[in-house]
Amino acid sequence: MDIKSTETEIQQQNNSNLEKIAILGCGYVGTAASSYWYKQGYSVTVTTTRQERVAELENIATKVVVMKGQDSQAVKSLLQDRDTVVLSIAPISNKQVDAEVYRETYIPTAKNLVAALQENKSVKQLIYLSSVSVYGNKNGEWVDEASPVDTESEYNQVLCEAEQLLLNSASEDVQVTILRLGGIYGAQRALIKRFGRLAGKNIDGSGETFTSWIHLDDVIAAMDYLSQRRLGGIYNLVNDFDMTIRELSDEICQLGNLEKIIWDDTKPSYRSLNARISNEKIKAAGYKLIHPQTIS
Structure with a gap:
């Protein structure tokens, strides 16, 4: 028997059993997810819209594809032989974009994914990273995955439409998982740095709206957990903070020995989300938060 040939066959068999993942969109979360799974030995294909990022991403991925989600053929090709697909996209901008740019970013990509899944035979799970902002202003009440979403905000309309398009593509063979992130x-992106930039400054609103956050480590771990178990449906992913934005910013500024933010309650809040987000569903599914209370 040719020992070298046998070893090669065993290695090929082992490699074929590893999870094959595609990450559509390689920003802050997509890059971290690719790095994590690549280190686990998974075959990870990632996408970027910028040629200049290819060299960087080649260090943390098996394959890098320069493409846009609006390209239906590119999306179809991306899904070939993949087990899990992660959709992690956002408008490319350093400032707030209008709702139409949101629509152009999310909806064509979601539609192309749905169409590609109809022809694809390998994908077993699609994970879409959405936002808890879809709940909108609930006057500080508790909400869970069954609570009504906000239909007034044009931005939330786009996010919810994308969610529904993808959920409708679920089947016996393909689980669709929506992760609504804080x-x-x-x-x-330490909180002390983010709030530190606002220390001592005047911010519109009373600061009495509730805020929801999640650590990057938990985003990656939760995706891995849900993917391994092929759990579909909608899940809120937030930590156990139960604070208003004023309470949280005061605590962080105190920890960092910074001036407190000055809230101007004579002006409307700059934040549209005001809800306390329940994370009980994902906990009931067995996921344990890595950073339930950490402030950093």
Whole structure:
């Protein structure tokens, strides 16, 4: 028997059993997810819209594709032989964009994914990273995954439409998972740095709206957990903070020995979300938060 040939066959068999993942959109979360799964030995294909990022991403992915989600053929090709697909996109801008740019970013990509899944035989799970902002202003009441979403905000209309398009593509063979995320903090995005930029400044609103956050480590771990178990449906992913934005900013500024933010309650709040987000569903599914209370 040719020992070298046998070893090669075993290695090929082992490799074929590893999860094959595609990440459509490689920003803050997509890059971290690719790095994590690539280190686990998974085959990870990632996408970017910028050629200049290819060299960087080649260090944390098996394959890098320069494409846009609006390209239906590129999306179809991306899904070939993949087990799990993660949709992690956002408008490319350094400032707030209008709702039409949101629509052009999310909806064509969602439609192309749905169409590609209809022809694809390998994908078993699609994970879409959405936002808890879809709940809108609930006057500080508790909400869960069954609560009504906000239909007034044009931005939330787009996010919810994308969610529904993808959920409707679920089948016996393909699980669709919607992760509604709180504000993401973690490496390079420490809360003390984010709030520190506002220390001592005047901000519109009373600061009495509730805020929801989730650590980057938990976003990656939760995706991995749900993917391994092929759990579909909608899940809120937030930590256990139960604070208003004023309470949280005061605590962080105190920890950092910074001036407190000055809230101007004579002006409308700059934040549209005012709800306390329940994370009980994902906990009931067995996921344990890595950073339930950490402020950093």
